[in-house]
Amino acid sequence: MIRFLYLTDTHIRGTSPANRLDHFPDTLKRKLNEAVDLANQFKVDAVLHGGDVFDVPSPSPSVVGEFLSIFTRLNCPLYGIIGNHDVFAHNPQTLDRTMLGLANRLGIIRIIHPGERIYVEKEGTRVQLTGQHFHVDLDRRDPTLDYCITKENADIAIHMVHGMLMDRRFIEGVAHTIIDQIVGTEADMTLCGHNHLGFRDTERDGKIFLNPGGFVRLSNHPAEMARRPQMVLIEIENAKLKYRKIPLQSAPKGDEVLDRSKGEEAIYREQKLNAIVDEIKQAGQFQYANIHDIIEQLANREGITAPVRDLVMDKIAQAQERLEASES
Ligand SMILES: [Mn+2]
Incomplete structure (x- = not known):
């Protein structure tokens, strides 16, 4: 077996x-x-x-x-x-x-x-x-x-x-x-x-x-x-x-391990955040709301080619890496 x-x-x-x-x-x-x-x-x-x-x-x-x-x-x-x-x-x-x-x-x-x-x-x-x-x-x-x-x-x-x-x-x-x-x-x-x-x-x-x-x-x-x-x-x-x-x-x-009291607050925060995200979406007509999704949407909308998009993603990866290095 x-x-x-x-x-x-x-x-x-x-x-x-x-x-x-x-x-x-x-x-x-x-x-x-x-x-x-x-x-x-x-x-x-x-x-x-x-x-x-x-x-x-x-x-x-x-x-x-x-x-x-x-x-x-x-x-x-x-x-x-x-x-x-x-x-x-x-x-x-x-x-x-x-x-x-x-x-x-x-x-x-x-x-x-x-x-x-x-x-x-x-x-x-x-x-x-x-x-x-x-x-x-x-x-x-x-x-x-x-x-x-x-x-x-x-x-x-x-x-x-x-x-x-x-x-x-x-x-x-x-x-x-x-x-x-x-x-x-x-x-x-x-x-x-x-x-x-x-x-x-x-x-x-x-x-x-x-x-x-x-x-x-x-x-x-x-x-x-x-x-x-x-x-x-x-x-x-x-x-x-x-x-x-x-x-x-x-x-x-x-x-035993998850704090429910913060749950109510978190839910409230999430609702607030969702409302903001909704506004951004409406204003910018972006369908998604994280940095990669926004780049993706921009690239599609503006006719930016995949290699250029990937280069931008790579630059962001490097920036995140530097940020993380400086934090630790
Ligand atoms: Mn996971």
Whole structure:
């Protein structure tokens, strides 16, 4: 039997987010240790990570050291894809300047790049692993380019994407892809991250689409309060794929770690912010409201070519990198 353990959005960081009542890094260490123990206990053939390994591209060496030493206890390879939080300015080309890039070079995490196929073979069954990192055009361009893969010389194909895949239509103005658009994929299983709340397990034409939700809860959104972070154990035997969700035992209850009182304030702030964003949108006729989205929209509207747009994105990445360096 070939076994994989899938988890996503670990957002490793050395500090606690504003809404957390606990010491977030300590809780996260316990959870990651549980995941590693489970992987070793089940003798999985690989652990798969859906991206956003780190919360910021370059946390301090002490934080990186503490957390990566948990991963080095694994008795199997750790394969991952790049999330938007792992890299500067959400740009995967900055990987080599990030701590995820360092972990990749040291072989602690093996990053799967688009177009690359990794094979795991055992007892006559051959599994193909592919991955699609986050990038600025994801969920905006033809989704089949990022979500649909072909199965080459394998019994089972598993594809990981750090993108906004949903089981149904989502809020207008938030770039996303729905499963209906990508049912043509040859992946027997598509594993997503990015959306920390996940979506309902979906099966179409015998293909499985999963996002178990983030490994951590960063916000005190009511849905985050209610959910227990979980992983997915995947088992493949005689070219048949099965899976089950494994809730994290060491994850505290939402109301123990998430501050609800700040929730009301946060909701109020969010409403105010949304109102401002609405005004900006109306004034500028921009559909989205973060810096990358605005550049994207500007580029489209003004007929700016992709290389120029990418150059601007790169400059912003460098500026963010300098800013982060001066802060730490
Ligand atoms: Mn994330």
